[in-house]
Amino acid sequence: MSEIVRMVVVLSLIAGFSAAALTAANIQLGPRVDAQTDFYVRGPALERLFKKPAKEVLENKIVITSDGLPVPIFYILKDKEVSDLAVEAIGKGGYGGDLKIMVGIDLVNERQTGMEVVSHSETPGLGARIVEPGFRRQWQGLPIDTPMALTSDGGEIDAISGASTTSRAAVNGTNDVLVFVREHKDEILKKISER
Amino acid sequence: MANTFTETLTAGLWRRIPPFRLVLGLCPALAVTMSAENGLGMGLATAFVLILSNGAISSLRNVIPSKVRIASYIVIIATLVSIVEILMKAYFFPLSEQLGIYIPLIVVNCIVLGRAEGFASKNPPFISMVDGLSVGIGYAISLTLIGSLRETFGAGTWFGIPVFSESFEPMTFLVSAPGAFITIGALLALQNIFSRWRGEKFIQG
Numbered sequence: 001m002s003e004i005v006r007m008v009v010v011l012s013l014i015a016g017f018s019a020a021a022l023t024a025a026n027i028q029l030g031p032r033v034d035a036q037t038d039f040y041v042r043g044p045a046l047e048r049l050f051k052k053p054a055k056e057v058l059e060n061k062i063v064i065t066s067d068g069l070p071v072p073i074f075y076i077l078k079d080k081e082v083s084d085l086a087v088e089a090i091g092k093g094g095y096g097g098d099l100k101i102m103v104g105i106d107l108v109n110e111r112q113t114g115m116e117v118v119s120h121s122e123t124p125g126l127g128a129r130i131v132e133p134g135f136r137r138q139w140q141g142l143p144i145d146t147p148m149a150l151t152s153d154g155g156e157i158d159a160i161s162g163a164s165t166t167s168r169a170a171v172n173g174t175n176d177v178l179v180f181v182r183e184h185k186d187e188i189l190k191k192i193s194e195r
Numbered sequence: 196m197a198n199t200f201t202e203t204l205t206a207g208l209w210r211r212i213p214p215f216r217l218v219l220g221l222c223p224a225l226a227v228t229m230s231a232e233n234g235l236g237m238g239l240a241t242a243f244v245l246i247l248s249n250g251a252i253s254s255l256r257n258v259i260p261s262k263v264r265i266a267s268y269i270v271i272i273a274t275l276v277s278i279v280e281i282l283m284k285a286y287f288f289p290l291s292e293q294l295g296i297y298i299p300l301i302v303v304n305c306i307v308l309g310r311a312e313g314f315a316s317k318n319p320p321f322i323s324m325v326d327g328l329s330v331g332i333g334y335a336i337s338l339t340l341i342g343s344l345r346e347t348f349g350a351g352t353w354f355g356i357p358v359f360s361e362s363f364e365p366m367t368f369l370v371s372a373p374g375a376f377i378t379i380g381a382l383l384a385l386q387n388i389f390s391r392w393r394g395e396k397f398i399q400g
Contacts, residue, residue: 018270
């Protein structure tokens with residue numbers, strides 16, 4: 001009997017110590033891991049959207065919770081006014097799972113500045129061509145108050161040939177961002193001015 | 196004491212160098228050695244885990260009941276590996292992206308469990324950590340060697356620096372999976388020929 005008790009106690013103690021060590025490591029290094037992830041994963045997309053080095057932009061980050069999910073938003077200021085936003089979104093229904101995209105929004109001219117893919121798991125040669133500039137260039141200059149759609153759905157975006165599922169996921173993700181920005185614009189601006 | 200110390204320290208570098216002598220830990224040795232840098236990173240991560248897990252397990256060797264020892268070892272090793280993973284993500288992000296799933300898989304790397312069971316559970320903490328250091332460094336050297344060979348002849352670079360003139364046509368197959376088997380097989384054969392010529396016994400482990 002005492003042997004069993006000893007086993008339970010020793011295992012529980014080891015597990016407890018391990019959990020404590022891991023929690024400590026996570027709390028200590030969590031912010032650094034987040035910063036590194038931002039720099040290497042989101043950095044390239046932000047550089048292209050804002051046409052500025054990622055280091056300058058990454059500091060300007062706020063997170064807004066929408067429907068229980070955190071939405072990271074990056075911004076740049078011009079004359080102390082917020083001029084551009086980059087909102088991250090999930091493009092639901094890609095061929096190999098959801099896409100993670102970043103949509104650039106020019107608040108001054110009320111236009112989109114572009115769409116960047118942060119991460120995806122689409123088929124190489126088909127859906128993976130979403131990272132090529134040719135397809136994504138179609139986003140530049142589109143209005144932010146009307147939803148967009150593929151040409152096959154009566155819209156203005158030409159889908160990647162052979163990958164309309166992927167293209168549609170990107171379009172849907174963008175539409176989510178447009179709705180999100182419209183509904184949360186005041187909250188976003190308030191949160192930025194509080195920083 | 197001094198004798199066992201030097202013996203333990205050098206054992207991992209030749210007499211039981213993994214993965215050649217101690218034929219354990221072959222999975223990462225085959226999978227991540229596309230380049231010298233990946234090999235070195237993986238080797239150092241494993242060495243770090245080995246040293247600390249050997250130290251922790253050997254300090255607890257009289258406390259852990261023998262019936263649950265494997266479970267306890269796994270918990271300790273898994274914790275250390277998770278810490279390594281967080282550290283790599285925080286300080287060497289591109290490398291951790293390249294090594295991907297093979298970092299968490301150090302948990303089931305048989306070298307770590309093998310040294311815990313075969314050495315640390317029977318010896319005091321200090322000498323166990325020396326053993327972890329020696330086997331870990333041996334593993335790092337082996338992986339870097341395999342990675343260097345594959346990268347040099349398969350891609351024409353070493354740690355990312357071009358080593359051949361532009362007329363060199365890289366043997367691309369060396370950086371794909373079959374190249375790993377061939378490289379490790381050739382190195383094993385060379386080592387056995389050398390050992391036979393020196394008249395050493397073929398000891399495994």
